[in-house]
Amino acid sequence: MEKPPIIQLEQVYKSFNGLKVLQGIDLAIPRGEITVILGRSGGGKSVLLKHLLGLLLPDRGRVLVDGQNLPDLGERQLFSLRQRFGYLFQNGALFDSLTVGENVAFPLREHTNWSWPKIQELVREKLQQVGLQGITEKMPGELSGGMRKRVALARALALDPEILLFDEPTTGLDPIMTTTIGELIASTVRRLKVTAVIISHDLGLAFSLADSIAFLHQGRIILHTDPEGFRHSSLEPIQQFIAGRADSNNTMEATG
């Protein structure tokens, strides 16, 4: 028996200043699985991801999270819904005026009444789960890129969210760190049994992690299937993407 998708995008359109980014997105994110959205750089993957928790609202179309259409929600309801999400930004987006510990504690201090010692304990635990110890007093500026991402992941996990969103989690990391982060994401998602949506242009990551892969091309999802089905797809844009083959018809898509 199929469980209903936890997030559903129906005919979502989004433009910025006349530039059409999303042109009729239909996408169903299955519950409890890892969905990877692949696509060209500048193709609108980040824009798409931000729609999933209402950081952006569509010009047209519906964004259903557990049946609720985000554009219809009032601010309080939207904010309440967001507490079920954890979002990992591409560069971590850690608050640079706060220490590592304060960063990870942030969602806990904002949304719970727990005592400081309890929060500190949780912070230590979350940092340990991402393989970091003893850096709670450091500032984000002192950390390497890989460490920053891991702290950001710890922060995203702080409230034990049901849905994790990853914006290009391995972009810009060296191959070893890429594998480390990839494995971390996989183990976290499996252990916590959460839903994960990862946007990336890293094929290796997609094939190793994904339960299903969706391909974003010219503002639409042209394929959403399991990795094997994806690999053997006959669709031109997908084959070109996999082969890393540029083509005179493939102009650079112009947004992010």
Add this chain to the structure above:
Amino acid sequence: MIVLSALGRVTGQFVQELGGMAVLLGQSLLYLPRRPYRWRYFFRQLEFIGVKSLFIVMLTGLFTGMVLALQAYYGLRKFGGESMLGAGVALSMTRELGPVLTSLMVAARAGSAMAAELGTMKVTEQVDALLAMAVHPVHYLALPRMLASVIMVPLLTVISVFIGIVGGYFVGVILLGVNPGTYMQKMLEVVTADDLYNGLFKSVVFGLLLAVISCYQGLQASGGAEGVGLVTTRAVVLSAIAILIFDYILTAMLF
């Protein structure tokens, strides 16, 4: 025709910005009673805006008072009015120069920093991170700064005015030889509590203006470092313009 359409466009943008800032102000007022109260963050802003602007505000006040005394002396001497020097300096400082110059200095120092800080957060997705974690950026970032500004700018103004009067005394009595008793007596006769209240009221308004403008500009930043630089400059310039315009409006109203 080109001029007209350009004028129309600029006016449109201007009105849009005004609207945006009004919305920011409105939202801040709305969120004011909402928990959690961020005391520590608020105190940090108080220190940043107030304590760290103190030196420059005192410097401004001192030299303004001194220059005022010099200029007023040469004017007053032409019709034998040197005895009014103290009153002249004090009136100018309390009603006008204290509030305006203090606010301009705070805008340049703290306002620009506010815009830069919020702007940097905006372009590095930290503002989005706040939203993603269901924290309202207005409540977390703008409101503490606005409150701190509204409290600190009047306090700084008072200090500036006081030092200005002291500076004026120094120049008038000690350097230019005005009778100290006359200086003080005339000043106390002429300057009333109303003048002080006018000046303080203005400084509250200016403090609010510079904070709203600077925070708004910061949150509008886009496009990386260049974008942050752009909004920082805009914040200071727009704050200064707003202060000067409202100075006229308030002075006319309170006359």
